Amino acid sequence: MIEKIVVETVEGDRLFKLVRGQVYVRGVAARFEGVVYQSVGGPNVRAVIDSGDAEKLRQHGIGAEDVEKIELMLQEKILNGEVEIGETG
Numbered sequence: 001m002i003e004k005i006v007v008e009t010v011e012g013d014r015l016f017k018l019v020r021g022q023v024y025v026r027g028v029a030a031r032f033e034g035v036v037y038q039s040v041g042g043p044n045v046r047a048v049i050d051s052g053d054a055e056k057l058r059q060h061g062i063g064a065e066d067v068e069k070i071e072l073m074l075q076e077k078i079l080n081g082e083v084e085i086g087e088t089g
Helices: 051-059 064-079
Strands: 002-012 016-025 028-039 042-049
Touching: 002 064, 016 064, 028 051, 028 064, 042 051, 042 064, 051 064
Parallel strands: none
Antiparallel strands: 002 016, 016 028, 028 042
16 A cells, blocks of 8 residues: 655654655555654654545545554554655655
């Protein structure tokens, strides 16, 4: 479902990082913002798609439940490093 993820910015220190970028689903780009943080069991990620862009995905036939699934996949892929680093153009 996710075609690619581009992380555009990473800010923060060793314990907390704020990441921003775009996720591409069915040819539609959606902005996201997330936090990567350390915990007892290892790193964790919480990323959400911008509400306006979530609506844009819904207008392209992607249901609300699918947007939630995309966010979960997005978090997993960020955690596993399955992203591109750079600016989207």
